[in-house]
Amino acid sequence: MIHQYQNNGYNIVLDVNSGCVHVVDQMGYDVIAALNAIHPEQTASTIQTAKTREAIKAQFENTYEPEEIDTVLDDLAELTEAGQLFAPDTHEACIQDVMKRKTVVKALCLHIAHDCNLACKYCFAEEGEYHGRRALMSFEVGKKALDFLIANSGSRRNLEVDFFGGEPLMNWQVVKDLVAYGREQEKIHDKHFRFTVTTNGVLLNDEVQEFINQEMDNVVLSLDGRREINDRMRPFRNGKGSYDLIVPKFQKLAKSRNQQKYYVRGTFTRQNLDFSEDVRHFVDLGFQQMSIEPVVGDETDPYAIRKEDLPQIFEEYDKLASYMIQREKEGKGFNFFHFMIDLEGGPCIAKRLSGCGSGTEYLAVTPWGDLYPCHQFVGDEDFLMGNVDDGITKPEIADEFRCCNVYSKEKCRNCFARFYCSGGCMANSYHFEGTLHDAYDIGCEMERKRVECAIMIKAALADIGEESRQA
Known part of the structure; x- marks a missing residue:
């Protein structure tokens, strides 16, 4: 092909x-x-x-x-x-082996707080409530979740835990206690935890920063870009914007981590289709690791991306790619998550065929200990897989996710990007098409464009390297 x-x-x-x-x-x-x-x-x-x-x-x-x-x-x-x-x-000949793999959990998304101090207009988690109730995870539930991960991780040594929300810093003491417990268990079970935290930064302070730098392998900082863009979509519940409070904190944290092992993570909507300007703004603020994701929403939502927006979005990705090349030539390069592509090695064949591992390798845990395939299924009882006390009680859900791959989706079979997106987000497929074995068409169009830009950037960087060698 x-x-x-x-x-x-x-x-x-x-x-x-x-x-x-x-x-x-x-x-x-x-x-x-x-x-x-x-x-x-x-x-x-x-x-x-x-x-x-x-x-x-x-x-x-x-x-x-x-x-x-x-x-x-x-x-x-x-x-x-x-x-x-x-x-x-x-590759298709390998798919049966991939589907026969046992459920070996390597990562958990701990919903440490089903509560939030912001009121983001596009939040799929309903300001942290996830179609349910506000709650904070107790240490006991979190401890059982880590025990479950260790018990179901097989021979894997490196395990990943993301403290997620809502806003995780609203339950900060439990975060610290669980990290301490995890470090104790590492020695007992010969495991290594890679902890990450996703935060809106409102409660970020020097003590939190010091702990994050000591214990967190990665940190995701939520910011949508320019002040007016961020404050329109990410206000406090009283309507006041969050930009002026959080940006200095994020700049300080990024600098303290030597501009490594973090991401400033934004969301663009129909109301800021010129999102390449938000990336430029991140660069102007001094950030070097960043991502801006397209919002996912129902067509009835005023901020949701529609098919007619795609030409402008494609143009923005092209602008962003050219800007990245320009910055690289100037010796001032930065990383944009969606343009980071490995053309020499990349993920193993199982990952290329079956994707993120949600429902099999990766699970989300609610504050009261329920297990779901990923954070985007939390609250949908059809996808409740079990709990941290009893483990996975509905293995048939894991089986369904295990059977989902680029060859089970007709739209993927003839798509050139299939081995880079691995079939796309199963949650988006389910929410828009009613099945895991389909694809969110608008998301696919954007992913194909991102792959094209990422490959072009690699070609341009190779030229820059050749010019440097000849100079």
């Missing part, structure tokens, strides 16, 4: 099944497109046949010289022989 596109002056050819990326001249780009049109499952031998060669030469008789076409075809046949172009799909 071949995917071709042109972006920022680059002619890019992605061989989907091998993962190989080729940056080619216009002739190579055109000839590959012609070969793909003749047959999308070319082999080295079919490319070399006289019939194929004559067909390609006839198609470009007024554009390229026959001898030049012969040279290009020879090169393409060589790449195909090496498995780097027109590669067959060998």
